[in-house]
Amino acid sequence: xxxxxxxxxxxxxxxxxxxxxxxxxxxxxxxxxxxxxxxxxxxxxxxxxxxxxxxxxxxxxxxxxxxxxxxxxxxxxxxxxxxxxxxxxxxxxxxxxxxxxxxxxxxxxxxxxxxxxxxxxxxxxxxxxxxxxxxxxxxxxxxxxxxxxxxxxxxxxxxxxxxxxxxxxxxxxxxxxxxxxxxxxxxxxxxxxxxxxxxxxxxxxxxxxxxxxxxxxxxxxx
Numbered sequence: 001x002x003x004x005x006x007x008x009x010x011x012x013x014x015x016x017x018x019x020x021x022x023x024x025x026x027x028x029x030x031x032x033x034x035x036x037x038x039x040x041x042x043x044x045x046x047x048x049x050x051x052x053x054x055x056x057x058x059x060x061x062x063x064x065x066x067x068x069x070x071x072x073x074x075x076x077x078x079x080x081x082x083x084x085x086x087x088x089x090x091x092x093x094x095x096x097x098x099x100x101x102x103x104x105x106x107x108x109x110x111x112x113x114x115x116x117x118x119x120x121x122x123x124x125x126x127x128x129x130x131x132x133x134x135x136x137x138x139x140x141x142x143x144x145x146x147x148x149x150x151x152x153x154x155x156x157x158x159x160x161x162x163x164x165x166x167x168x169x170x171x172x173x174x175x176x177x178x179x180x181x182x183x184x185x186x187x188x189x190x191x192x193x194x195x196x197x198x199x200x201x202x203x204x205x206x207x208x209x210x211x212x213x214x215x216x217x218x219x220x221x222x
Contacts (some may be wrong), residue, residue, distance in 0.1 A: 011092025
């Protein structure tokens with residue numbers, strides 16, 4: 001299930017790196033939960049709409065759009081209740097409207113745009129982690145492996161878990177974004193992804209997003 005939120009204009013400048021604050025709002029609405037300790041079966045977009053650069057940040061003069069997707073409907077219900085009780089978002093923005101979107105029907109292969117940058121990292125022998133971007137083939141393997149782990153966590157069977165994910169390298173204008181989350185700098189890709197697999201797995205991916213840290217504002221797709 002996906003919730004599309006329409007937000008009122010901000011009354012204070014929105015920092016360029018606002019994503020971790022959206023994460024905080026999300027957990028405020030959910031109330032006490034164990035999602036921090038589990039693999040993320042949800043994702044959310046960055047703010048969308050007309051945006052202006054102002055001193056020290058961003059301005060959304062006409063408000064913004066924001067979507068949040070959960071695989072588990074129980075969390076969607078908690079989210080809706082939380083929004084009703086506390087509609088405040090960030091920097092003076094409030095939720096004005098909420099629209100539900102059921103999971104669409106997908107075939108066995110689909111191309112998705114990204115609604116937030118896709119984070120891919122690989123473990124190195126020295127214990128560090130290397131950021132992989134859209135042009136590196138290894139990123140496809142890691143995207144696929146991570147999605148299979150999420151499918152397993154959601155109790156999909158082997159047939160339903162058939163999936164393959166890759167960046168669409170035919171896209172003419174891929175970009176990267178450097179995101180700062182509380183001092184941790186992460187380089188992620190803004191590039192469409194291609195997903196092939198069972199219709200059940202494609203639906204799942206549409207909800208939970210691709211790559212790492214989907215619960216922190218990365219990898220949402222639409």
